[in-house]
Amino acid sequence: MAKVRAKHANCSVVGCTDEHRTLFRVPASEKTREQWVRFIFSGNPPETASKNLLVCANHFKPECFRNLGQYKAGFASKLFVNEGAIPTERGKAADEGNMAVSQMAVQMTCNRISSNWMRASTSVRFADAACQTDPPITCSWMKTHTPPFRSTGVPVSCTDVGVDSSAVRASGPSRKRPRMDLEEEEEEEKLFKGGSEDPHDVTHDPLHSLTSTQSTDVTTEPSIPIHKMSKYIVYENCLLELFEACPRCRRASRPKTRTMGTFLRVEQNCPHCDFSRTWNSQPIIGSVPAGNLQLTAAVYTSGASFLTLEKIFQAMNLQLCKYTTFRRLARRFIEPAIVYRWRTMQDATLEQLISHRQNVMLAGDMRTDSPGHSARYGSYTVMDLRNKKIIDLQLVQSNEVAGSCHMEMEGLKRSLALLEERGVTLNSIVTDRRPQIQRFLKETRIKHYHDVWRLEKRLSKKLVLISKNKDCAILKKWIHSIKHHMYWTAASSASGPERVAKWTSILNHIRDVHVHEDPAFPRCLHAPRTSRDKSKWLKAGTEAFIKVEKALTNKRILKDVEKMSPHHQTSSLEAFHSSILRFAPKTAVFPFLGMLCRLYLAAMHFNENAGRPQATSSTGELLYRLNLPKSKKGEFSMKPVKVDPTYDYVDELMDLIFGKVFEDPGPYEAEVQKIPIPDDLSAQFEKPDKMEVIASYVSRFNQGLV
Structure with a gap:
């Protein structure tokens, strides 16, 4: 309700002689207007009342105003009454009495406020x-x-x-x-x-x-x-x-x-x-x-x-x-809250996995930071392939193991030990083709599958190199079909020998031979057809066919084909690794606990948005976008557009920090202290004297004249 600023307007209340005071126009709503009009005319309103009736502030109790404190202190130029407020006071005496009560309450409040810092401050004229x-x-x-x-x-x-x-x-x-x-x-x-x-x-x-x-x-x-x-x-x-x-x-x-x-x-x-x-x-x-x-x-x-x-x-x-303040607050309040929140979410996820018993299918992979063979950190991630959620993250520093190449094995061991401790029974796990991982999982008798995309990617690179030879250019027509054949082999086979039989059948198929000697897959499943282009078929004994046969029937390739995952792949896990770059870019350097907390944040963000539905237009049609990756060299694909991600985990963390952690950070800091933080990489070396290093510093740019 806006204040009326009229220089020569008077209060319409019968008997009120105050002028130039804060005036309020009678509201337009019928119920409230009727009560205001009754008060103005002392309970005897006329049959028709003017629309320009005004009531001054003296006729309202202090609690009727929503900004009285600001107005008295000079921080507000207008008084505002609460919605539905009704004038009830008549005459200056009543108003002064109300104001005196208000002043007394304010004085009692002020007396309770200590002013030691004001008394201690110096005063200058x-x-x-x-x-x-x-x-x-x-x-x-x-x-x-x-x-x-x-x-x-x-x-x-x-x-x-x-x-x-x-x-x-x-x-x-x-x-x-x-x-x-x-x-x-x-x-x-x-x-x-x-x-x-x-x-x-x-x-x-x-x-x-x-x-x-x-x-x-x-x-x-x-x-x-x-x-x-x-x-x-x-x-x-x-x-x-x-x-x-x-x-x-x-x-x-x-x-x-x-x-x-x-x-x-x-x-x-x-x-x-x-x-x-x-x-x-x-x-x-x-x-x-x-x-x-x-x-x-x-x-x-x-x-x-x-x-x-x-x-x-x-x-x-x-x-x-300052940055030191940022780090100090983060170390004492933010990081303990993140660790506590992740542990709470992880416990709930593991409880769900326990209820599935023998049906738990996992995917595991490591991401190194920084990239290369001299990486400092290795974060091993374990994902539930059924609901695409991260269930465990293990951060390994290179000085905890023999070197960077051993971090993935250590991360996998820690994750499996945690799942075994919590009582989670695995059905299978999908990883890459690292020999160390294969030997370890074979000893633990866990059913192990390989990710098809990784095998297909490596094999495609070999075929592309072969097709660049002058006598093998015909192979370019078959690279796309060979890649699709690998995915079909993994998805349509029920056993390892059947996968090998279907995979090796491609050598007959590219020669226009569709009946095979292996009883596990005796003939091609496509309908008989007559080819119009006879030049596309490879011939036995040619250089192109010999090189292709050697690449596709390599001993290690056949062992990996036998273990290709028939159901799930690690593409969602690779998507999570991409999302980590938002929270922990590889161009930045983080301490161990800071890196771990950023991985937890990435996992919370990914888990919250893992099941996002596909976006629709205003007419209800599903939305897609055209994808033209550089790696496919002109080939395009359609990808569904998902709805915008949510950030509820940020609100929950804010509530936790301000509501609990700040009030009593002790229990949350105790959880952080349970995390084994390894020594810094430079701790294994003796730190030299700074002055000696400065004295021995020589630059090739400060040599004297020759």
């Missing part, structure tokens, strides 16, 4: 640069936005304007104070290491050094969680306009600001009267500004880079906490 008889200079904002109710007692606490606001009497007049930025390193020492202050004590204020153990900051209880409140970008000069004038005496005052990362505190002390107050730009949770904590959590859980964010903030001149 401020003088206007004008004659003493001249009126004080006030800002234009206060000239045009003068609140109708002037405080006559203790200054009103602006609890609905800022999260932490207090109005106390200053110890004396003050002079202009320079702006001062706090060093975050020192403040973080106070938060997490220094002194007897508890960093999780809500009475501890990191912005001021205290000599008392009493509370100095009062964080009001919000109606919604702090991390779900809306945030805005506010320019400094626009914000400080609100503090240019004292809301009590309307004279000029010069505020002092203090910052810590994204946090801003404004301290206003009027040099002409005893009015003083502080305003915080964001809540203080315990002893940590909520903005610093939430920004750290948002950057970490979204997989973003702090260094990239820092460049963006510097380009916009936005205030940001």
